[in-house]
Amino acid sequence: MANIKDIAKMAGVSVTTVSRVLNNQPYVSAEKKDAVRRAIENSNYQPNINAVHLSRGKTFLIGVVVPFSNHPYFGLLIEGIANEALKNNYKLVLFQTNYEESREIEALTMLKYKQIDALIICSRICEWDIINDHVSYGPIILCEDARGRKVSSTFIDHYKSFSKALEYLYQRGHKKIGYCIGRRTGANSQQRETAYKDFLMKFNERLEENFIFLECFNFEDGERVVERLINMSNPPSALLVSSDQVAAGILTCCKELNILVPDELALMGFDNQPIAKIMNITTLEVPLIEIGRRLYIQAMDNTTISHDEIQVKLIERLTV
Amino acid sequence: MANIKDIAKMAGVSVTTVSRVLNNQPYVSAEKKDAVRRAIENSNYQPNINAVHLSRGKTFLIGVVVPFSNHPYFGLLIEGIANEALKNNYKLVLFQTNYEESREIEALTMLKYKQIDALIICSRICEWDIINDHVSYGPIILCEDARGRKVSSTFIDHYKSFSKALEYLYQRGHKKIGYCIGRRTGANSQQRETAYKDFLMKFNERLEENFIFLECFNFEDGERVVERLINMSNPPSALLVSSDQVAAGILTCCKELNILVPDELALMGFDNQPIAKIMNITTLEVPLIEIGRRLYIQAMDNTTISHDEIQVKLIERLTV
DNA sequence: CTGTTAGCGCGTTCAC
């Protein structure tokens, strides 16, 4: 394996000059640049990435924290980040937390010790204090509304979008609306809960605690929801489901039990994933790949703190 | 950020000694070892990973090639690899190929230039020649039967398991059996095709080209299958579906169209993913996480070439 | 524009 010194010798220049053409820096004459280029081609030289990292003091690694990686929501987010990272020669290090705080702190610690250059947290567990303690070590980017905080973020306004969905259901004649969500804590979830409560208040409806379905992450969680639903004496007539996967699971179970959708139960999904299209689920479209792209771009910028709000779009199909 | 020299100074020893205790090497007196340990704790020192990499000539990065990462099959495989890698301080670099050969070669090239220490190919596209050209650069591990090749592999015998499934369907009275698969090329797919043809031969059935459904990867691909099915004058009575996701999609469409499963159409899935359990799909269980674990272990061993065959298990449910 | 040289932080001979 040839190294930079060999190339320098072959091209009859100094290692600095080689380094300069390698990094597209100015101040190299056309002739020398050509000589270096030729030497590189003749020897199929490849820079030693480890040496570059050491010298630059960077790892070209970017940490991505997700609760689970085999969920389409996070899968798409990761894809968006990865696509953009690839272009810039950055690699991704995945931290799958399963919502354990310690795993998230592990990622933060790696940032502290420069084992990664930046950290994107797709779903935060730990308190802001802990995040704040780490901001000085490198860019930390969040996928939730972090305006007013010391970190950048790309987010959707869950209060706004949840309200929008609720009003849409209301206009369609639904007074008793419930919702399904993964976990109750978490900034995004709390925004939604607030939107839900404000909505009830506005229309003078009472909050029914059992209209809220927790632990809804995957297709299979839909079964539990339907089971609970059929045992309720006064069930909701519509459900706002924070993931198309779960909505699809619910829809499948409903069909099995001959529960008519949307007549007996209306369903509104979230994300607009392929499964929503195929099953004709009315949903709120979230451009996850684009969000991933922006998260990456923010991660690369360690000077500015910015906040990108992403808009969602209501897609009308057949479940409402 | 303290470095090894600082620790040496604090502990009153040389950097060599610090390095020795860091790497659990012998020939360090208990006292000095303790002194170093204390110094490390007091300064929350963390070795500079880049320097370690450069010095060792290793990256502690392991490449993983998958066609797409948001499919549960590969998601679980990745999870299995990642779990094991984490324990050994290895990070994963994901190569998402979308079945483009050039992306796979890119990964191989990174191995060649020591940008990763090993490469696990979960679904191969390129020819064996190309693989062979790279074996000298580092461990390459495949997730297909590679016995007789110069690389290690963890695999399931798709010929055997496909035959097993076909015979099971046959015993249940199905003569006209079709199957759904992602792509036709690919070693695993070809094994299955051979099993299919041999099965037909054995029972004197004719090969119906349109009993083979290609491009079946995700839930949503099930729709296409059912559409084609209802337009067939002489459709198969049973389908062997190489992914539970697709089987679930087919099942969902069938319910929509009032096609009775298994009476009018029997379905046998593959993998035993959560969705198969919830939808009561008869399937062949594949221990993907365990396969991932073994792939990693093989990747770490750059001296021996080994081949692990993994057994699958038939899980009887309600779709056959 | 170009080259010399000093690090980057750690692993590893080798002499003591």
Next chain:
DNA sequence: GTGAACGCGCTAACAG
């Protein structure tokens, strides 16, 4: 048992 010194391959002042 221990430590001085060199090397890993590259980047970035700095001097010219």
